[in-house]
Amino acid sequence: MARHQKIQVIINPESDRGRTKKRWQRIKEALRYFFREFNYTFTEKPLQATEISRNAVKEGSDLIVGVGGDGTINEIANGFFDGKKLINHRVSLGIIPSGTGCDFIRSLNIPLNLRRALETISEATVKKIDVGLLKFTTASGEQKERFFVNVGDFGIGGEVVARMERLGRKRKASSYFQSLLQTFFQYRNKKLRLILDGQELPPDEYMVGAVANGKIFGKGMKIAPEAELDDGFFDVILVKGMKAFEFLRNVWKIYTGSHLTHPKIAFYRARQVEVLPLEKNDKVLIEIDGEQVGLLPASFEIIHRILPIKGR
Secondary structure: OOOOOOEEEEEOOOOOOOHHHHHHHHHHHHHHHHOOOOEEEEOOOOOHHHHHHHHHHHOOOOEEEEEEOHHHHHHHHHOOEEOOEEOOOOOEEEEEEOOOOOOHHHHOOOOOOHHHHHHHHHHOOEEEEEEEEEEEEOOOOOEEEEEEOOEEEEEHHHHHHHHHHHHHHHOOOOHHHHHHHHHHOOOOOEEEEEEEOOEEOOOEEEEEEEEEOOOOEOOOEOOOOOOOOOOOOEEEEEEEOOOHHHHHHHOHHHHHOOOOOOOOEEEEEEOEEEEEEOOOOOOOEEEEOOEEEEEEEEEEEEEEEEEEEEOO
16 A cells, blocks of 8 residues: 555544553554654544545545544544545445444454454455435434444344443453343343335334344344345345244354344344334434444435445
């Protein structure tokens, strides 16, 4: 990679329960080994990474490197866009994983190891991947839009992420699975109406629905083992309600990617997905890339091979 490239590094110091801030000196030294010059900025509040990223894109950066977890990468990727269009086609995204959730990188074959992640940024060719555009409802009833790069889901997944966000820095590696179990025993399945590429499914009661661009979410769950980041389709996985024993007996299959054959799990591919609650007063939470963002009703749209990113 040419040394004269203009590089912007965006660091979320609070990622990985604040450990990224403690690791920054080591990360900075490793960056200097691969890239002689770069600018770097720490985020101080939610969604600030989007502002920093967008400014860097507009100011002519060639490469933007995100240091953090899936949520940080989501914010940075959103800064690449104005509406559905890239602001600058020449800017690419690189990732240094440093978060409690680093699921997205596994679909890109980016290593967790710092040096090897930097080798990927330095040596890998730029590939263009799909992104998802979510149109959703806020708690106050407003309609908003946000891009996601990995997985969006609705139902119990949104509740689990909301529980995780309340834990804050108390989160541990095992917190997601523990939160999933705790939420399951309190959760009431939701009656939903789904429309996939204009074709309406029979209304049904679901525990969770995942709209996947990448393969993995939820700290290692292979929710969409056949998903590809550049095929122009979401992998849509819909899970109907299960009794406690049935859920506990089968939940491990999601970690191995062997769950798609279960009779209560339906699998589809679609470019557009609309989801509406059948009961008006039902609050059905949505999360994307590990961040709880809003509620149903919502729509998901794939945008094909648009985001330039460094991956294998």
